[in-house]
Amino acid sequence: xxxNGKKFRKYFSLAFLVxxxxxxxxxxxxxxxxxxxxxxxxxxxxxxxSATTTxxxxxxxxxxxxxxxxxxxxxVATTIAPAATTAPAxxxxxxxxGGTLNVAYKSNFxxxxxxxxxxxxxxxxxxxxxxxxxxYDKVTTLIPELAExxxxxxxxxxxxxxxxxxxxxxxxxxxxxxADFKYSWERIFDPAMKSPFPAxxxxxxxxxxxxxxxxxxxxxxxxxxxxxxxxxxxxQVTLTDADQTFLNIITMPEGAAVPKAEVEKHWDxxxxxxxxxxxxxxxxxxxxxxWAEGKGITLVKNPNYLHASEGxxxxxxxxxxxxxxxxxxxxxxxxxxxDLTGDNIPAAEYPNLLSDAxxxxxxxxxxxxxxxxxxxxxxMKPFDDVKVRQAFSYxxxxxxxxxxxxxxxxxxxxxxxxxMPGYSKELAxxxxxxxxxxxxxxLTAANFDFGQTLTFVxxxxxxxKKIVTSLIADLKDVGIKAEPKVEQSEAFFKDTGxxxxxxxxxxxxxxxxxxxxxxxxxxxxxxSAIEGGANSAWYCNKDVDALELKARGITDPKARLLAYQxxxxxxxxxxxxxxxxxxxxxxxxxxxxxxxxxxxxxxPEYSQLFKTK
Numbered sequence: 160x161x162x163n164g165k166k167f168r169k170y171f172s173l174a175f176l177v178x179x180x181x182x183x184x185x186x187x188x189x190x191x192x193x194x195x196x197x198x199x200x201x202x203x204x205x206x207x208x209s210a211t212t213t214x215x216x217x218x219x220x221x222x223x224x225x226x227x228x229x230x231x232x233x234x235v236a237t238t239i240a241p242a243a244t245t246a247p248a249x250x251x252x253x254x255x256x257g258g259t260l261n262v263a264y265k266s267n268f269x270x271x272x273x274x275x276x277x278x279x280x281x282x283x284x285x286x287x288x289x290x291x292x293x294x295y296d297k298v299t300t301l302i303p304e305l306a307e308x309x310x311x312x313x314x315x316x317x318x319x320x321x322x323x324x325x326x327x328x329x330x331x332x333x334x335x336x337x338a339d340f341k342y343s344w345e346r347i348f349d350p351a352m353k354s355p356f357p358a359x360x361x362x363x364x365x366x367x368x369x370x371x372x373x374x375x376x377x378x379x380x381x382x383x384x385x386x387x388x389x390x391x392x393x394x395q396v397t398l399t400d401a402d403q404t405f406l407n408i409i410t411m412p413e414g415a416a417v418p419k420a421e422v423e424k425h426w427d428x429x430x431x432x433x434x435x436x437x438x439x440x441x442x443x444x445x446x447x448x449x450w451a452e453g454k455g456i457t458l459v460k461n462p463n464y465l466h467a468s469e470g471x472x473x474x475x476x477x478x479x480x481x482x483x484x485x486x487x488x489x490x491x492x493x494x495x496x497x498d499l500t501g502d503n504i505p506a507a508e509y510p511n512l513l514s515d516a517x518x519x520x521x522x523x524x525x526x527x528x529x530x531x532x533x534x535x536x537x538x539m540k541p542f543d544d545v546k547v548r549q550a551f552s553y554x555x556x557x558x559x560x561x562x563x564x565x566x567x568x569x570x571x572x573x574x575x576x577x578x579m580p581g582y583s584k585e586l587a588x589x590x591x592x593x594x595x596x597x598x599x600x601x602l603t604a605a606n607f608d609f610g611q612t613l614t615f616v617x618x619x620x621x622x623x624k625k626i627v628t629s630l631i632a633d634l635k636d637v638g639i640k641a642e643p644k645v646e647q648s649e650a651f652f653k654d655t656g657x658x659x660x661x662x663x664x665x666x667x668x669x670x671x672x673x674x675x676x677x678x679x680x681x682x683x684x685x686x687s688a689i690e691g692g693a694n695s696a697w698y699c700n701k702d703v704d705a706l707e708l709k710a711r712g713i714t715d716p717k718a719r720l721l722a723y724q725x726x727x728x729x730x731x732x733x734x735x736x737x738x739x740x741x742x743x744x745x746x747x748x749x750x751x752x753x754x755x756x757x758x759x760x761x762x763p764e765y766s767q768l769f770k771t772k
Contacts, residue, residue: 252753258770259476260752263488264501265620266648267481268456271447272436273412274347274354277693278652279669279762280501282412284479286761287458288330289415289441290465292321292340292394293406295760299673301406305335305416305442305465316401316712317364323392328463329418330446337388339416345383346422347413350374351431355656355693356413358686362405362711364397401712403719407672415441444472444766455480472766473754485621492747493518498770499752499763504745505621506564512747524567525744525757528576529669530678531568533630533737534655534695539662541607548734550601553594554633557739563625568740574678574727576741581675581720583727590731590738595637602637613641616664618648626739627665655695666695667742672760675723679707683730698735 270276273289294304303309305327310319327335344363347354348370361367364385372380385397398405408414418440425435437450442465445458456479460472483491485505489512491497504512504522512518535542535551542548557570572590575582602609615631617623624645631641641663646654654660671677681687684707685699703726710722746763748755751771756764 252771254470254473254754254769255771256470256473256769257475259478260474260765260768260770261496261498262477262479262501263483263491263497263499264455264479264481265484265488266618267453268479269649269652270436271439271450271456272352272433273415273417273441274343274352274356275436275691276412277355278648280648283501283762283765284456284458285412285415286443287445287477287765288439288443288447289412289417290443291410291412291414291416292323293410295410295758297756297758299759301410310406316714317398319396319398319405320389321394321396323394324465325392327442327465329421329440329442330461330463331418331421331440332463333418333420333440334391335416335418335442336391337394338391339418340394341383341386341388342419343416344386344414345369346417348373348383352433353656353691354413355681355687355689355691357689358680358684358692359408359411359413361686362398362400362402362408364399400708401714403711403714404672404674404676407674407677411671417441445477448476453482455482466766473769474765477765489747492521492749495749495751498749500747502620503622504747506567506625507621509565509567509745518747521748521750523746523748523755523757525746526578527669527742527744528578528673529667529742530571530574530576531626531665531667531739531742533663533665533739535663535734535736536659536661536695536697537699537735538659538697541605541611542662544605545733546601546605547607550598550605550607552590552734552737553592553598553601554637554639555630555737555739556593556633557591558593559633560626560629560739563629564622567745568742570740571738573738574683574730575675575723576670576678579670579673579675579678581723581727583724586724586728586731598637602639607639609638609640611640613639613662614644615641616644616646616651616654616661618651618666619645620648623665630665653691656689656691656693658690658697661695664695665739668693670760675720676707676711679703679723679726679730683735696735698730698733700730700733703729 264280266280268281268284269278271281271284271288273285276282276285290304292304292306293301296302305323306321307324308322310321312319323335323337329335344360346352347356347360348366350373357370361370363383365380365383366385369380369383372378387395389395417435421438421440422433422435425433425438437447439447444461444464444466446461447456448459449457458477460475461467464471479501485500485502486508488497488500488502489504489508492500512522533551533555535548537543561568561570569577570591571577571587572592573582573587615627617627627643631643634641655664655666668678668682671681682693683696683698684694685701685704687694688697688699706722706726706729710719710726713719713722753769753771754767756767758764
């Protein structure tokens with residue numbers, strides 16, 4: 160996922176986090192090279208901190224074996240990245256039902272339509288509104304949610320059959336069927352939606368052809384042939400090739416089902432705009448009561464939620480309030496006016512909170528599997544020249560950047576974060592460099608025009624603005640002129656998804672799911688270099704795409720991780736962006752909030768929270 164300075168999602172090992180808080184700047188976290196990572200596989204058990212993660216393959220195998228010995232299971236499931244989760248504090252406080260949780264954000268939400276919204280801020284809300292066929296347990300094991308069990312999978316790993324639980328309903332009371340999933344996944348390819356997710360779902364047989372036909376407007380392809388609603392409770396999905404990431408992909412919010420009747424009534428007369436996001440009917444613990452532009456989103460308890468009989472969610476409602484800057488949000492939490500900050504704690508406030516006996520207990524620091532990086536638009540001058548992009552990789556002082564944000568991160572020169580299987584220490588040793596003389600030599604070789612002034616764009620968070628100021632100073636040291644441009648986060652994300660629009664900028668990427676493919680396909684593939692996509696560098700190399708597609712289907716864990724290391728090296732040779740650091744997430748929680756849990760994939764688990772009087 161893209162980050163607007165607010166993206167928390169996937170976590171570092173406990174050892175890494177302890178070292179980080181001790182002020183250490185590490186260059187690696189654990190040994191996730193292909194050699195040692197060969198024991199961390201898509202069908203193996205991964206242990207992170209004190210949490211043991213059993214792969215979805217193991218779970219699925221147990222379930223399916225009881226059904227049929229002729230059918231294999233999700234051994235083609237997921238590569239599990241080491242992750243830790245913050246367990247609820249053992250306070251002995253009994254959960255209390257009722258009340259409203261107030262969460263503060265600075266920026267507006269882009270969309271809570273699951274096939275459109277793609278920022279961490281939006282995902283935090285979407286996870287409350289929608290659920291999918293599968294979900295994750297307390298760590299990163301895939302388990303059934305709306306499906307009654309893990310899917311049965313054909314021997315060649317291409318055909319997945321899901322059985323839905325009986326009696327499922329959307330929040331508006333309408334029944335949910337397998338046909339709703341077929342409709343929902345096909346609408347991802349509607350060009351009017353400008354969804355960033357087609358690249359993920361093109362692994363389904365017939366999906367690319369369906370999308371191409373819709374884009375051409377020729378009406379030749381009427382459906383995705385690999386999606387079949389066999390009956391009301393049976394969904395069959397056929398892939399073009401075996402893919403290790405498929406179950407993770409459909410567990411993202413965009414894999415959720417939405418009711419066709421509700422969506423279709425929100426189109427305008429020209430079928431160009433759809434405001435379904437304002438009602439956002441789903442199957443999650445909460446449902447939308449009100450979307451007030453410029454004010455926020457109010458969610459209320461969903462009476463048709465699958466786990467309502469368990470008393471979940473505890474809260475009656477959540478108000479995601481916007482327009483509150485990070486520093487003001489901290490003050491409001493202290494005063495009891497806000498219960499939880501949605502944005503990261505500002506760098507200046509962070510050490511002050513940690514040094515206070517009371518506030519330090521309310522300060523949550525979470526490791527996340529993420530990159531903060533400088534993207535350079537490969538389609539725009541001067542960054543259409545690989546020598547210029549390579550030169551920029553030598554210019555930026557990462558250590559200075561980290562000092563600006565109170566060392567809340569680890570410097571990196573890699574695409575894959577250090578907690579991700581496939582992380583290469585060898586690449587880190589050659590890509591993590593700071594050499595302004597080398598940069599000048601490359602710029603000279605590229606006949607760089609030092610008379611031009613670059614526009615360096617960022618979102619409006621405090622950290623981003625500080626970092627861009629530092630990076631511009633680094634550019635000045637080698638004779639490059641640049642001026643900052645700050646955009647409200649929602650506008651910034653939209654602008655990065657427009658072709659030949661932003662020359663250079665800083666952005667974060669947080670994993671959607673724990674697999675190395677998620678740091679390639681959504682942000683560094685030709686399929687993601689589209690209007691509304693997350694490929695802010697507009698990088699496209701069809702040879703790399705072919706290698707990545709092949710790597711997804713490799714079942715041998717060592718070979719698969721080696722393949723992703725080779726892919727990463729090929730991309731970094733062309734330097735579409737400059738990795739800066741791997742960040743952490745920091746939140747400030749009100750004293751009345753209990754049951755706080757930060758999930759490795761979903762972030763704060765709002766359905767588990769409750770408030771004391």
